[in-house]
Amino acid sequence: MLAISEVARISLKRILFPTDFSPASNAALPFALALARLYGSTLLVTHIIPAGPRPEVSFDRLPAQDDRVGSDARHRLDEWTRHSSISDTPCRQLLGRGDLATVIPEMIREHTVDLVVLGTHGRRGVSKLVLGSDAEKIYRSASCPVLTVGPKVRAGEWRLDRILCPVDVGENPEPFLHYALSLAEKNQAQFILLQAVPLVPWQHRATVEAQMCERLEKMIPESARDGCTPHCLVRWEHPAEAVLLAAAEREVDLIVMGVRQARAAALSSHLPWPVASEVVSRAPCPVLTVRV
Numbered sequence: 001m002l003a004i005s006e007v008a009r010i011s012l013k014r015i016l017f018p019t020d021f022s023p024a025s026n027a028a029l030p031f032a033l034a035l036a037r038l039y040g041s042t043l044l045v046t047h048i049i050p051a052g053p054r055p056e057v058s059f060d061r062l063p064a065q066d067d068r069v070g071s072d073a074r075h076r077l078d079e080w081t082r083h084s085s086i087s088d089t090p091c092r093q094l095l096g097r098g099d100l101a102t103v104i105p106e107m108i109r110e111h112t113v114d115l116v117v118l119g120t121h122g123r124r125g126v127s128k129l130v131l132g133s134d135a136e137k138i139y140r141s142a143s144c145p146v147l148t149v150g151p152k153v154r155a156g157e158w159r160l161d162r163i164l165c166p167v168d169v170g171e172n173p174e175p176f177l178h179y180a181l182s183l184a185e186k187n188q189a190q191f192i193l194l195q196a197v198p199l200v201p202w203q204h205r206a207t208v209e210a211q212m213c214e215r216l217e218k219m220i221p222e223s224a225r226d227g228c229t230p231h232c233l234v235r236w237e238h239p240a241e242a243v244l245l246a247a248a249e250r251e252v253d254l255i256v257m258g259v260r261q262a263r264a265a266a267l268s269s270h271l272p273w274p275v276a277s278e279v280v281s282r283a284p285c286p287v288l289t290v291r292v
Helices: 029-039 068-083 100-110 125-131 134-141 174-186 202-217 239-250 275-282
Strands: 014-018 042-049 091-097 115-119 146-149 162-167 190-196 229-235 254-259 287-291
Touching: 014 029, 014 100, 029 042, 029 115, 029 146, 042 068, 042 100, 068 091, 091 100, 100 134, 115 134, 134 146, 134 275, 134 287, 162 174, 162 239, 174 190, 174 254, 174 287, 190 202, 190 239, 202 229, 229 239, 239 254, 239 275, 254 275, 275 287
Parallel strands: 014 042, 014 115, 042 091, 115 146, 162 190, 162 254, 190 229, 254 287
Antiparallel strands: 146 287
16 A cells, blocks of 8 residues: 555646547547536547558548548548537547557557547447457556546536545555546545455454555545545445445546556456446446556
């Protein structure tokens, strides 16, 4: 366990918003706009054309006059931007070609992106194992945090009044704890630090809860306590279920959690039941993942 002494204030100068023009991806736009307005960000609206039979075409330079697919995609991106509700937000368009797990990280590096915001269909189970998850490809390969809006996210005005941050006291939460605390401070939010401890017999739970809460309290720097309202929570379910139940019961507006970096050709990044994937697909609020 590592306690942080000071909260690093985050800066979101450029927010990347990938869209495939579907209702699922469009559902994430209000959340991208809310953060862009809060932080004075530029929104980079991007559409990625899947790699086709012409691999020699570079993803970052699509000659529309020679490429009908690229021309059509550019037209759809123009139309989408013109008719969406982003007129009061600085905006740029990006068009790419290739695999999401390759193109998005390249765009993040090239344009110094601070955050990716995307919507997902939230595929689970066998369908996800066969079809894969575009959202998971992105949040496991992106070098910056990714805000994912799943199919169960509540619509309406988004206010960051309650932020849930699941941690493991046996690991280092610093990479994502900074983001969670910085957002909580900026919005004067209630900050809930959660530890899941499954399979603890009921007669030992009081002792375990006291020990866990003491360790959780030490993670929150004194300097952050004036800017947000911290709470420590211990639950006895397995991690994904603990996070989802806590999010529903506390009516949280955002979940912030760490995800491990994808490994090349690793089946584990496509298994249907990892914690982050389960939380993203079922959460009632957006999920901010930070790669650790």
